Amino acid sequence: MIRRILTYPDPELKKKSAPVTIINEKIIELVQDMAETMYDAPGVGLAAAQIGVHQRVIVIDISPKGEKPDLIVAINPVIVHAEGSSCDEEGCLSVPNYGASVKRHASVVVKALNLEGEEVTYRAEGLLAIAFQHEIDHLDGVLFVDHLSPLKKDIFRKKYRQMLEQSQVDG
Numbered sequence: 001m002i003r004r005i006l007t008y009p010d011p012e013l014k015k016k017s018a019p020v021t022i023i024n025e026k027i028i029e030l031v032q033d034m035a036e037t038m039y040d041a042p043g044v045g046l047a048a049a050q051i052g053v054h055q056r057v058i059v060i061d062i063s064p065k066g067e068k069p070d071l072i073v074a075i076n077p078v079i080v081h082a083e084g085s086s087c088d089e090e091g092c093l094s095v096p097n098y099g100a101s102v103k104r105h106a107s108v109v110v111k112a113l114n115l116e117g118e119e120v121t122y123r124a125e126g127l128l129a130i131a132f133q134h135e136i137d138h139l140d141g142v143l144f145v146d147h148l149s150p151l152k153k154d155i156f157r158k159k160y161r162q163m164l165e166q167s168q169v170d171g
C-alpha cells in the first residue's frame with residue numbers, strides 16, 4: 001500500500017525512531033509499503049519515519065532508471081565506520097522541490113539486519129554511501145537541510161515558507 005509521505009515542517013519528522021525488537025508480519029508489511037511508496041514517488045531511499053512510523057527501518061534503491069530494481073532493506077542500521085568526505089547535491093521526498101549540497105562521509109560501513117533477521121554488512125561509497133547517511137539521519141529526526149550552515153538554513157526556511165504559501169494560494 002502506498003503511504004502518504006510526511007513533508008517539512010511536520011514535527012513527526014523530528015522524532016527519533018526506536019529500534020526494531022522483533023521482525024514480525026507488521027515489519028514485513030511496513031517494508032513492503034515503504035518500498036512501494038519509494039518506487040511510486042519515485043525516490044532512491046525512504047525511512048519509516050517519513051511515513052510516520054518511528055521504527056528504525058530504511059529502504060534504498062539506487063539502481064539506474066529502467067534497470068532491474070535492487071532493493072536494500074536495512075533494519076536497525078548502524079554506521080560502524082566512516083571515511084573521507086564528499087559534498088553532493090541532495091534532495092528528500094519530505095522536502096519536495098528543494099535541493100542543496102551537503103557534506104557527508106565519502107564511504108561508510110553499515111551493519112543492519114535484513115528481513116530474515118540476519119546481520120548484513122554494507123561497504124558503501126558514492127551515491128549509496130550518501131543514501132545510507134541521509135536515511136539513517138531520518139531515524140534520528142535529522143533532515144538534510146539540518147546540515148546546512150545557519151545562514152543557508154535561514155534562506156531555505158524563507159524560500160520554503162514562500163513556496164508553501166504560494167502553493168496554498170495556487171491550490
Ligand code: NI
Nearest residue numbers: 091092093094
Ligand atoms: Ni530524505
